[in-house]
Amino acid sequence: MTLEELLALPPTVNVTTAARALGIGVHKAYSLIKTGSFPVQTLSLGSTVRVPTAALWRLLGVTPPAQ
Helix, strand or coil: CCHHHHHCCCCEEEHHHHHHHHCCCHHHHHHHHHHCCCCCCCEEECCEEEEEHHHHHHHHCCCCCCC
16 A cells, blocks of 8 residues: 555544555454454444554554645
8 A cells, every 4th residue: 555545544544454454464454353453543433343444554664745
């Protein structure tokens, strides 16, 4: 995922998008979430899991441009 793509992400993303940003597979991402080892905070909303984009940015060292 490019820097431009990372900066264009909405406030939360699905696990597939988060895995892509981290360079890991979706199955590995879900496995890490299940064991509590995913490298960033996740939000469980019923059967849906979302990942805050800001947490991904921090982990990846991405600073959004000042507006």
